[in-house]
Amino acid sequence: MVASAVSAMLLAAILTSVIYFSRTSLSMASYYEMGNAKRTLLHYFGRDVRESSKAQWTSPNQLQLNVDGDEVTYRYDSLDGTFERSVPGEGARVLAENLRKVQFLAFDVNGNELLLSQDLSLASEEAKKIQIGLDFESTEGPVSSTETILSSKYMLRNKSVEAP
Numbered sequence: 001m002v003a004s005a006v007s008a009m010l011l012a013a014i015l016t017s018v019i020y021f022s023r024t025s026l027s028m029a030s031y032y033e034m035g036n037a038k039r040t041l042l043h044y045f046g047r048d049v050r051e052s053s054k055a056q057w058t059s060p061n062q063l064q065l066n067v068d069g070d071e072v073t074y075r076y077d078s079l080d081g082t083f084e085r086s087v088p089g090e091g092a093r094v095l096a097e098n099l100r101k102v103q104f105l106a107f108d109v110n111g112n113e114l115l116l117s118q119d120l121s122l123a124s125e126e127a128k129k130i131q132i133g134l135d136f137e138s139t140e141g142p143v144s145s146t147e148t149i150l151s152s153k154y155m156l157r158n159k160s161v162e163a164p
Contacts, residue, residue, distance in 0.1 A: 033138065037096040041134070042151055044085055044095060048072050049130050049154035055106070056124040060116045063104055063130070076102035083134070100146075101135040107153060109161045128161045129153040 049055070054066035061076040073086040081099045086092040106114040106127040114123040131154070136147045 038134070038136070038147070038149055041083060041095040042132075042149075045074065045132060046151070046154050048074075048085075050157050052156050053158040055127050055130060055156060055159070057104065057106075057116055057120040059120070060104065061102065081137075096134070096136070098136060098138050099134060100137045101133070103133040105131040105133065105153075107131070126161065127156065128159060129155050 048065050048067050051067050052065040052072075056064045058064060061078065063074045065072045065074070070088055074083070075086070076083050076099065078101075081097060082094050083096045083099055083102055084092045084094045104116060106116060106123040107129040108114055108126045109128040111129070114126055116123050132151045134149045134151075136149070138145050
């Protein structure tokens with residue numbers, strides 16, 4: 001009887017440890033996936049903005065860049081929580097999923113923020129630097145994790161904008 005009680009307690013301790021390590025592994029996998037998506041997204045976005053000669057917002061959630069004559073489009077779908085990059089001839093590629101919020105920020109040549117909520121055409125004409133903010137959220141079973149990222153300000157190196 002004592003052996004049964006000790007065995008039951010030992011089994012309960014082992015099961016508790018297994019459950020704890022499983023949850024920890026899920027959480028770590030979630031952070032890894034978010035980190036990988038973040039690096040991929042920022043790599044493509046930063047490269048395209050730096051090589052772009054023109055930036056045009058069609059909405060606060062969609063940005064078109066002219067990169068070597070191609071119209072590269074970045075679009076955030078708030079319903080699906082996805083952020084995709086479209087290139088003519090290649091189609092659309094989802095760079096990140098499980099996004100709660102994506103915010104494009106535009107700055108003029110002097111570093112003043114251009115408000116996309118007020119005038120998309122002015123931001124398209126005057127933007128010399130672009131920054132992106134991302135809110136990732138991942139839920140794996142009972143484990144939930146979030147991460148907020150604000151990129152560097154990427155300069156449109158090939159766009160001519162005159163300082164006032």
